[in-house]
Amino acid sequence: MNVSWAKADAAPRRVSILGSTGSIGNSTLDLIGRNRDSYEVEALTAYSNVTLLAGQARAVDAKLAVIGDERRYAELKAELEGSGIEVAAGMAALVEAAQRPAAWVMAGIVGAAGLEPTLAAVRRGAVVALANKECLVCTGALMLEEVRRSGATLLPVDSEHNAIFQVFDFARPSAVERVILTASGGPFLHCQLSELKQVTLEQAVAHPNWDMGAKISIDSATMMNKGLELIEASHLFPVAPEQLEVLIHPQSVVHSMVAYVDGAVLAQLGAPDMRTPIAHTLAWPERIKTPAKRLDLTEIGKLTFHAPDEKRFPALRLAREALHNGGSAPIVLNAANEVAVQAFTERRIGFLRIVEIVDEVLQRSPMEQISSLDDVRDADRRARAIAVELSDLVPSQGDAS
Numbered sequence: 001m002n003v004s005w006a007k008a009d010a011a012p013r014r015v016s017i018l019g020s021t022g023s024i025g026n027s028t029l030d031l032i033g034r035n036r037d038s039y040e041v042e043a044l045t046a047y048s049n050v051t052l053l054a055g056q057a058r059a060v061d062a063k064l065a066v067i068g069d070e071r072r073y074a075e076l077k078a079e080l081e082g083s084g085i086e087v088a089a090g091m092a093a094l095v096e097a098a099q100r101p102a103a104w105v106m107a108g109i110v111g112a113a114g115l116e117p118t119l120a121a122v123r124r125g126a127v128v129a130l131a132n133k134e135c136l137v138c139t140g141a142l143m144l145e146e147v148r149r150s151g152a153t154l155l156p157v158d159s160e161h162n163a164i165f166q167v168f169d170f171a172r173p174s175a176v177e178r179v180i181l182t183a184s185g186g187p188f189l190h191c192q193l194s195e196l197k198q199v200t201l202e203q204a205v206a207h208p209n210w211d212m213g214a215k216i217s218i219d220s221a222t223m224m225n226k227g228l229e230l231i232e233a234s235h236l237f238p239v240a241p242e243q244l245e246v247l248i249h250p251q252s253v254v255h256s257m258v259a260y261v262d263g264a265v266l267a268q269l270g271a272p273d274m275r276t277p278i279a280h281t282l283a284w285p286e287r288i289k290t291p292a293k294r295l296d297l298t299e300i301g302k303l304t305f306h307a308p309d310e311k312r313f314p315a316l317r318l319a320r321e322a323l324h325n326g327g328s329a330p331i332v333l334n335a336a337n338e339v340a341v342q343a344f345t346e347r348r349i350g351f352l353r354i355v356e357i358v359d360e361v362l363q364r365s366p367m368e369q370i371s372s373l374d375d376v377r378d379a380d381r382r383a384r385a386i387a388v389e390l391s392d393l394v395p396s397q398g399d400a401s
Contacts (some may be wrong), residue, residue, distance in 0.1 A: 014104070044062045067311070
C-alpha cells in the first residue's frame with residue numbers, strides 16, 4: 001500500500017461519515033463529540049435509520065444528511081425541518097456525499113453497497129478511513145489503482161489491519177517474513193460441530209469481545225470475517241498470500257503482529273474498543289485521546305494463541321482458495337456470503353448453511369478475470385442470484401426458523 005506521510009490538516013479537519021448510524025459511525029461520532037473543536041462534519045449518511053441520522057446531524061451540525069432508502073426522504077426532510085441541514089436520498093446522493101469537500105472520509109457502509117461511495121471519495125484524493133472490507137475484497141487492484149491515480153490515502157480501520165499498519169515497515173517490506181492476523185474465534189470457538197447445527201440468530205450476534213453490527217458479528221461467528229480480512233490484507237500490505245497467517249487469540253488484546261526476518265515480532269496491543277483504531281485514522285498522523293479502557297497486562301494475566309480449526313470453520317479455507325484463485329472468486333465469495341447472512345438473519349436458513357451456500361456458489365460460478373467495475377458488478381450480480389436460489393431451496397440442519 002502506498003503511504004504518504006502527509007502533515008495533519010489544520011484544525012478543524014473537515015470530515016464525512018458514510019454509514020454514520022452503524023457501529024463504526026457511532027464510534028466515530030463519539031470521538032468527534034469529545035474533540036468538537038478539532039472537526040467539522042460535512043456529510044453523514046445512513047441507509048434507513050432516519051431518526052438516528054437526523055439526531056446525529058443536528059448534534060454535530062452536519063451540512064448534509066443522506067438517507068440511502070429513497071422512500072424515507074420525506075421523513076428525513078421533516079425531521080430536519082428548520083435545521084438548515086441539506087437533505088438528500090438514494091445511491092446517487094450517497095456518492096455525492098462522498099464527493100463533498102471533506103479532507104477525511106470514514107467509509108463505514110457495510111457490504112458491497114459501500115463500493116461506489118468509497119470510490120468517489122478515493123477519486124477526489126481524500127484521506128479514506130476504510131472500514132468496509134468489501135471494497136478491497138471485491139475491487140482490490142482496481143481500488144488501489146484509483147488510489148495511486150488520485151493521490152488518495154487509505155487508512156485501515158479494522159482493528160487487525162490498523163494494528164499491522166502501525167507496525168509494518170513500509171520502507172523495507174522485504175524485511176517482513178510474516179503478517180499474522182489475530183482472531184477472537186467468535187462466540188462459538190469451543191463449540192462442537194453438532195452444537196453449531198443448533199445455533200440461533202441471537203447467539204450468533206452476541207460477540208464475546210467486540211460491539212459490532214449484526215452482519216460483522218455473524219461473519220465473526222462463521223470466521224468469514226477473518227477470511228475477508230486475509231484477502232483485504234493481501235491488497236493493503238506488500239506481502240505474498242503465503243505470508244499471511246491467522247491465529248486464534250480469545251482475549252482480543254494483541255490485535256495483529258508482523259514478524260521480521262531477524263526473528264523480531266512487532267505487535268499492537270490494546271483493549272478491544274473500536275474507538276482506538278478509529279481514533280488512529282481520525283487524527284492521523286497525530287494521535288488523540290480516547291475513552292478506551294487502558295490496558296493492564298497484570299490484570300489480564302495470560303494471553304493465549306492457537307491455530308484455527310478449518311474443519312469447524314471452513315470459511316477460512318474458502319477465503320484462502322478465493323485469494324489463491326483471484327479474478328472473480330473473491331467477489332463471488334463476498335456476494336454469496338452477504339446473501340446467505342441476510343437469509344440467516346431472516347431465520348430462513350440455519351447457521352451452518354451460511355458457509356455451505358458460499359461453497360456451493362463458488363463451485364457453480366465460472367472464475368473470470370476482472371478488469372473493470374462492470375466486471376465486478378456482473379460477477380456480483382450472478383453470484384447473488386445463485387445464492388438467493390440456494391437460500392430459498394431447502395433449510396440446512398439446525399435451521400433457526
